[in-house]
Amino acid sequence: MKSTIVLLGPPGSGKGTQGEKLVNDFGYTRLSTGDMLREAVRNQTELGLKAKEYMDAGALVPNDLIIGLMKEKIAASSGKVILDGFPRTVEQADALGAQLDVDLALNLDVKDEELVDRLTKRRSCPNCNSVFHLLYNPPKVDGICDKCGAELYQRDDDKEETVLNRLRVYHENTKPLIDYYRKKGTLVTIEGVGDIDDIFEKVKEAIQ
Numbered sequence: 001m002k003s004t005i006v007l008l009g010p011p012g013s014g015k016g017t018q019g020e021k022l023v024n025d026f027g028y029t030r031l032s033t034g035d036m037l038r039e040a041v042r043n044q045t046e047l048g049l050k051a052k053e054y055m056d057a058g059a060l061v062p063n064d065l066i067i068g069l070m071k072e073k074i075a076a077s078s079g080k081v082i083l084d085g086f087p088r089t090v091e092q093a094d095a096l097g098a099q100l101d102v103d104l105a106l107n108l109d110v111k112d113e114e115l116v117d118r119l120t121k122r123r124s125c126p127n128c129n130s131v132f133h134l135l136y137n138p139p140k141v142d143g144i145c146d147k148c149g150a151e152l153y154q155r156d157d158d159k160e161e162t163v164l165n166r167l168r169v170y171h172e173n174t175k176p177l178i179d180y181y182r183k184k185g186t187l188v189t190i191e192g193v194g195d196i197d198d199i200f201e202k203v204k205e206a207i208q
């Protein structure tokens with residue numbers, strides 16, 4: 001089984017959804033830069049205060065803030081690891097490659113039109129970071145996290161205008177990583193559309 005996996009794919013393609021299933025079923029550690037940054041913003045740490053304006057605008061947080069953070073988290077982790085939301089630029093990918101070998105870059109392919117619908121109707125848990133969708137993956141009790149019982153919220157960057165900017169940023173800065181990992185021979189692309197469990201079956205094949 002692959003031990004170091006990078007989840008590629010545009011905002012809303014299902015990286016968090018599929019990543020959590022890999023954690024639950026196969027014991028991976030998931031390192032999500034988005035979750036780390038949102039926690040830093042909530043706790044008003046120095047990193048959070050610096051990152052907030054970029055995140056609210058749907059822009060990328062500067063490489064120098066993210067690369068150092070991820071270096072420490074990766075060094076502190078053990079066992080099989082999933083990187084969700086990192087790398088997002090070629091500079092980040094080069095820094096990661098200098099620290100460890102990526103066994104699999106899993107690219108979830110979803111068209112922009114569907115992504116806008118997914119993100120504007122997403123609801124997230126501030127406590128355990130589980131994600132739901134009002135139509136496609138609703139919580140069992142309206143507004144409450146199935147996993148930990150916390151009250152769900154809508155992320156600030158899931159408003160339509162910000163989502164459109166995040167998609168622009170993805171196409172310009174992060175999409176080139178598809179070719180980057182293809183050239184390294186570690187890329188697998190999965191169509192991220194359809195039933196979540198059907199997609200997970202393909203993800204399971206890819207990690208073997």
Ligand code: AP5
Pocket residue numbers: 009010011012013014015016017018033034035037054055056058059060061062063066084085086087088092118119121122123131132133134136137157166192193194195196199
């Ligand atoms: P981050 O939190 O990483 O956001 P993202 O990459 O935009 O990804 P998302 O969390 O929005 O989507 P996802 O692919 O995980 O989809 P999900 O599973 O939730 O980053 C946020 C911000 O932090 C960035 O904009 C940037 O500012 C900053 N940042 C983070 N990393 C950075 C870095 N490395 N460098 C610089 N800045 C960084 O699914 C989405 C929705 O769809 C959910 O509602 C879900 O239930 C639903 N869904 C999932 N699968 C399906 C399906 N098959 N069918 C229907 N609905 C589905």
